[in-house]
Amino acid sequence: MGEKQQFEIWRSDIEPALISKLDELHFLGYDRATVDDVWNCVLHQLRKKKEFMHLHHFVNEVLTLKPQTFMNWLTIEAYSDPSDWFAKYEG
Numbered sequence: 001m002g003e004k005q006q007f008e009i010w011r012s013d014i015e016p017a018l019i020s021k022l023d024e025l026h027f028l029g030y031d032r033a034t035v036d037d038v039w040n041c042v043l044h045q046l047r048k049k050k051e052f053m054h055l056h057h058f059v060n061e062v063l064t065l066k067p068q069t070f071m072n073w074l075t076i077e078a079y080s081d082p083s084d085w086f087a088k089y090e091g
Helices: 015-027 035-046 055-063 067-080
Strands: none
Touching: 015 035, 015 055, 015 067, 035 055, 035 067
16 A cells, blocks of 8 residues: 655754745735744645655645635634633733
């Protein structure tokens, strides 16, 4: 059958691609985006892929992540987060 993906092993290897995508998001005005957000968004996008993915395809997924896709994912994550979102900003 297919091989199991091990994306966590590639995290440090693709750090420059993650930072590049983060710089693009910051340039477009999404100042609160983080590298972890970009990483989690891409992993969320790939969770249903069944075929084995090579490193260069994974980097391509990071670099072609659209800001609209990222913001949609971020909005869904905010609604599904069980913690009190407003508690972070009170104070």
